[in-house]
Amino acid sequence: xxxxxxxxxxxxxxxxxxxALQAAFESALEQAIAENDVEQLIKEYHSFRANSEHDKRSxxxxxxxxxxxxxxxxxxxxxGALVRLSVDAARAEIVSNTIPVVLLGDTFDVxxxxxxxxxxxxxEDLVEVWKEEIFFASCKNNLLRMCNDLLRRLSRTQNTxxxxxxxxxxxxxxPFSERSGLNIVSEFNLDNFTExxxxxxxHDDLDNKELEDTAEDIPLKIDYDLYCKFWxxxxxxxxxxxxxxxxxxxxxxxxxxxxxxSFLSFKLEDIRQNTDSNSANSANGxxxxxxxxxxxxxxxxxxxxxxxxxxVRKETNFFAKFLTNPKLLALQLSDSNFRRAVLxxxxxxxxxxxVSVKFKIDTYTLTSAQSDFIKxxxxxxYKLLEETPPNGxxxxxxxxxxxxxxxxxxxxxxxxxxxxxxxxxxxxxxEESKPSPPKRAKRPLGDCLRExxxxxxxxxxxxxxTRLWNYSPDNLQACKxxxxxxxxxxxxxxETPYDKTDPAFEWRALRLLARQTPHFFTFVTQxxxxxxxxxxxxxxxxxxxxxxxxxxxxxxxNASEHNNGLAASSAPxxxxxxxxxxxxxxxxxxxxxxxxxxxVVEEADEPPAHEKPLMVTAAHIEEITxxxxxxWMKVGKKIGFSNDELLFFQMENPTPxxxxxxxxxxxxxxxxxxxxxxWAYMLEGLEMHKAxxxxxxxIEREKAGSTQPQPQAEAQPDANSNDVEILSD
Numbered sequence: 001x002x003x004x005x006x007x008x009x010x011x012x013x014x015x016x017x018x019x020a021l022q023a024a025f026e027s028a029l030e031q032a033i034a035e036n037d038v039e040q041l042i043k044e045y046h047s048f049r050a051n052s053e054h055d056k057r058s059x060x061x062x063x064x065x066x067x068x069x070x071x072x073x074x075x076x077x078x079x080g081a082l083v084r085l086s087v088d089a090a091r092a093e094i095v096s097n098t099i100p101v102v103l104l105g106d107t108f109d110v111x112x113x114x115x116x117x118x119x120x121x122x123x124e125d126l127v128e129v130w131k132e133e134i135f136f137a138s139c140k141n142n143l144l145r146m147c148n149d150l151l152r153r154l155s156r157t158q159n160t161x162x163x164x165x166x167x168x169x170x171x172x173x174x175p176f177s178e179r180s181g182l183n184i185v186s187e188f189n190l191d192n193f194t195e196x197x198x199x200x201x202x203h204d205d206l207d208n209k210e211l212e213d214t215a216e217d218i219p220l221k222i223d224y225d226l227y228c229k230f231w232x233x234x235x236x237x238x239x240x241x242x243x244x245x246x247x248x249x250x251x252x253x254x255x256x257x258x259x260x261x262s263f264l265s266f267k268l269e270d271i272r273q274n275t276d277s278n279s280a281n282s283a284n285g286x287x288x289x290x291x292x293x294x295x296x297x298x299x300x301x302x303x304x305x306x307x308x309x310x311x312v313r314k315e316t317n318f319f320a321k322f323l324t325n326p327k328l329l330a331l332q333l334s335d336s337n338f339r340r341a342v343l344x345x346x347x348x349x350x351x352x353x354x355v356s357v358k359f360k361i362d363t364y365t366l367t368s369a370q371s372d373f374i375k376x377x378x379x380x381x382y383k384l385l386e387e388t389p390p391n392g393x394x395x396x397x398x399x400x401x402x403x404x405x406x407x408x409x410x411x412x413x414x415x416x417x418x419x420x421x422x423x424x425x426x427x428x429x430x431e432e433s434k435p436s437p438p439k440r441a442k443r444p445l446g447d448c449l450r451e452x453x454x455x456x457x458x459x460x461x462x463x464x465x466t467r468l469w470n471y472s473p474d475n476l477q478a479c480k481x482x483x484x485x486x487x488x489x490x491x492x493x494x495e496t497p498y499d500k501t502d503p504a505f506e507w508r509a510l511r512l513l514a515r516q517t518p519h520f521f522t523f524v525t526q527x528x529x530x531x532x533x534x535x536x537x538x539x540x541x542x543x544x545x546x547x548x549x550x551x552x553x554x555x556x557x558n559a560s561e562h563n564n565g566l567a568a569s570s571a572p573x574x575x576x577x578x579x580x581x582x583x584x585x586x587x588x589x590x591x592x593x594x595x596x597x598x599x600v601v602e603e604a605d606e607p608p609a610h611e612k613p614l615m616v617t618a619a620h621i622e623e624i625t626x627x628x629x630x631x632w633m634k635v636g637k638k639i640g641f642s643n644d645e646l647l648f649f650q651m652e653n654p655t656p657x658x659x660x661x662x663x664x665x666x667x668x669x670x671x672x673x674x675x676x677x678x679w680a681y682m683l684e685g686l687e688m689h690k691a692x693x694x695x696x697x698x699i700e701r702e703k704a705g706s707t708q709p710q711p712q713a714e715a716q717p718d719a720n721s722n723d724v725e726i727l728s729d
Contacts (some may be wrong), residue, residue: 001153007298018046021059022066024048029067035336038088045094061102068103072110079107080122087129097134100126101142108150116150119161124165143173144180145625157321163168177419184417185359192238196231196324197224200209218330220266228324229255237345240352244364248647253373254348254652260377263343263384268336270389336388343388344399350374351403358414490516493544494539613675614702621675623698625657627691628683629683632660638682639667676702 016024016352027043048056064086072080086100096102104123108116123143147166154163233255235242242248322338332338353366353374366374387397412418427430434595445461452459458469472478490512510531514520519538628635636646641663653659668674678701683692 016051017494018055018059019184021051021056022063024034025060025063025639026067029063029085032085033067033078036081036085038085038092040585041085041089042092042094055095055096056309060089060513061099064089064095064099064103065106068106072107076115076118079119083122083126090134097138098142100135101139101146105142105146105149108146113153113159113162119164120165120169124169126457127169130173135328140174143168175419177417179417182413182417184413186413188239188241190239194231194234194238194324196234197228197326218266218334220262222330222333224326226258226262227329230329231324233259233342233345237349240349241361243349243353243370244366245644247642248644249370251648251652256377259342260380262333263339264380266333267387268334268339268389291477291633310560318367319711336390339388340385340395343381343385347378347399347403350378350381351406354416355407355410357410487512487515491539491542494535494542506535509535517542522709613677616663616668616674616676616679618668620695621661621668624679625661625664625690625696627694628660629684630656631688634686635660635682635688638686639671641662642668 010645024044025041028041032038042569045056045060057201064082068082070081071082083100083103086095086103089095090097090099107119111119132141147170148167151163155165170181233252236248262427275427315569322332322341354371382396382400385399386392388395448459456473458466458470460466469475478484489511489673493509493512510520513535517538519541633646633650636649641649646663649659649663653662676695680692680695680699683689683695
């Protein structure tokens, strides 16, 4: 009995140092792996009761790492079993919470990339485990470090799929609001350069000949110019902020037009559809066409989506970055995947330029012309996507849906990347928890109609309609009530302040004028009369007539007090006649002001027509450009163009004359001070005397031409003055 108690006391006080614990735990771990059960390991862990938890946990962590190093040569499944066993041990609190991720990190550090790709599947399968509370806080940094170390070892072009799996795992593991996984300031990867082509000095006609030989099978002329324009667009897709520069935008607009026109002129055919139709025709004979048409009608969208999904799964081609060899351009333009990639790049660029981004510079704004070009080109791109086989319409709808979702994510980033939380359901109030009262039975419709008929009223089934219909016994007479006369008086309406260019006010004023006074028909024969001036004349005339009517009434009242009998009754008529004569004698002729409503003093101060600034036109540019010649860039710098814009004009135009003409055309379209006088002064300052003299000659010619028709214009008011007087009378 004493021997058994001694053995029990020895077991209870079992203790060991670090290495003894590690050896014991390693042997227990081998047994646990063989039995695929963590209970054996837990039992061995708790058998050392004399050691503290900290003293036992460190040897257990080291035991897992030592056993892993011994099993690296084993197959992947056995390594995965060890990782899963470490997860169970962490839940049992016999190892550190980070030991599963540490084991994976040690494995990835010492095995090949091919084996890493196989082992990473266990990391993806345990993503829900890593999200648990006991693992997430302690393992998230280790997991992020492990994935970043893998990405540094991998090649973005050769191991693209593995890189994508790692990034997808990180997006599933971390929450949306994790700051380390967000591009907060909206930066672009400016290091992603696309190298293409040869130096312009090394390019010759032989290269064009070789490119044309490679495009014999397609109805499109492919030369070195098209090749350079096509691949130069990648620089704009890499850094969209270049489009806010005026010169860069013009270059992008021109190159985009060329590429989209090339896609439009060279449409792809669905080879799979043609093959299926040919086989159906050979099997069914003459009924093949009818069967194909019936198939197009009967197949629903679900079947089309299922077929497209199966085709995508079977497709194994994938390109991380396209090759830029000039001889491959003809084949790439014939590839639907290549075309779709370029068109989707256009849509992504257009979306970024139009949406508001929080960290975008305030000066990065689009003009109305740029916005119109983007909207028009966006429709063209969607149409090209729909015409690109296979399943073009479905692909276009999918891209449009993804871009709409991208806009929602952009708004979320602008709001500060707030954390997603499920909305809490509000607790029901006492009133809501109470049962609703029983509904009162509706009164039969027949009873309502009979009761309304007995009372001499109408019942229309709606309370508001019934109230309005029974507002008055005679509804038509109620409509004629003075309270329903909402038309204002003409004098009051014309006295209100208004904008002289408001057509709505003028239209209402003319309607009131035609309804209330005969002045509407006064100026019918005056086509040059402005409506605003005409209304002003009418307002003054109405005011004078009103004042004169008051004077007539006052004079009539005074005469009736002093005269009796017939004299008293005849005096007002005479006074009315005298007043009307006085009105005709004293009333000024406002109709004469219709042709030119401004006062005479203002006409004298206004400069003559030939003293107004003469603007530069396209005809003037064509006449003066040959006299400017080679030093046209000096003129451009004097006007205000930058070096980049002048270089753009030089590159895009073959000769200096054409480049100068394009530059001056942009000048007169953008600058309001593009006058002949300024141009002549500018050319004199540059010592281009021949061109300056030619511009001065144009100025003299324009002034002489503008002064010839003056006498005829002066004679016209006299011819029309009689008509105005007659109409005013």
